[in-house]
Structures are given as structure tokens and as C-alpha cells.
């Protein structure tokens with residue numbers, strides 16, 4: 001219960017974005033559905049990089065009847081229509097983030113799964129230079145750094161209280 005603020009509320013424009021995406025899907029000929037809308041709303045209210053399991057929990061807070069297959073189908077739809085990007089950071093679960101159109105790379109905690117985004121112009125340029133040296137011209141790239149986040153490292157450093165029982 002230390003200083004970390006509760007970040008359960010997503011971006012303030014989440015509901016608006018969800019509504020506009022639902023409307024565009026409807027215009028693309030897809031029948032509107034309450035469960036799908038719940039998934040879309042949960043997705044845009046999230047901080048991004050969410051798994052299907054995490055989305056299912058969040059969507060069920062909006063509409064308890066949402067099932068896992070609806071989450072799968074909805075996310076597939078959002079990816080196909082360019083509203084979401086699927087990322088694979090290992091661990092066997094795809095993670096989804098809203099398609100921003102802005103390039104960024106990721107640092108991933110191998111302990112708790114936390115994902116942070118970054119973009120560093122120097123690294124971007126270095127990658128171009130390395131590729132050029134090898135005779136390549138880069139169309140795209142993915143850069144993922146894996147390690148332990150600050151919270152997990154702090155938890156690891158804490159001495160175990162067990163066995164030192166006070167009376």
C-alpha cells in the first residue's frame with residue numbers, strides 16, 4: 001500500500017473512442033452487439049498491452065455476460081480494421097494495444113508482465129546504420145527489452161520476514 005496511485009481509469013477519451021469505433025464497425029456492416037461494445041469499451045479504457053484474460057475481467061465489470069470467445073472475436077476484428085495492434089512478448093499470450101500510428105518500442109518485465117513504451121531517436125538511428133552497413137534498408141523493426149521492473153526488483157531485494165517472527 002505504498003505510493004503507487006490507482007490507475008484504473010483509462011484515458012479520459014476512452015468512452016468516446018469506443019463509441020466511434022463501434023459506429024465505424026457498424027458502418028462496415030457489422031451488427032451492433034452489447035457484448036462486443038463492452039469489450040471495445042474495456043479495451044480503450046485500459047492502459048494498453050492487455051491480454052484476452054485481462055480484457056475479459058474488465059469487460060465483465062461493464063457487462064457480466066461477456067464470454068472469452070467474444071473477447072477473442074472482438075480483438076481479431078479490431079486488429080483487422082486497424083484499431084488495435086497485437087503484440088507477442090512471449091509467455092504464450094498475445095497482448096493488445098490501441099493502434100496509435102506512432103512507432104514505439106517496449107520494455108517488458110519477465111516477472112509481472114508489466115510493459116512500458118519508449119522511443120529513442122539515437123537507438124532508431126543506430127539501427128538504421130547497422131542495417132545499412134549490412135546492406136539492408138529497414139522497412140520496420142521491433143525492439144523489446146526484457147528484464148525486471150522496479151517494483152519486482154524491490155520485492156526481490158526485500159528480506160523475507162518469515163522465520164524472524166516477533167513475539
Ligand SMILES: [Zn+2]
Pocket residue numbers: 109110111112113114148149150151152153
Ligand atoms: Zn515486474
Ligand SMILES: [Zn+2]
Pocket residue numbers: 048049097104105106117
Ligand atoms: Zn506499445
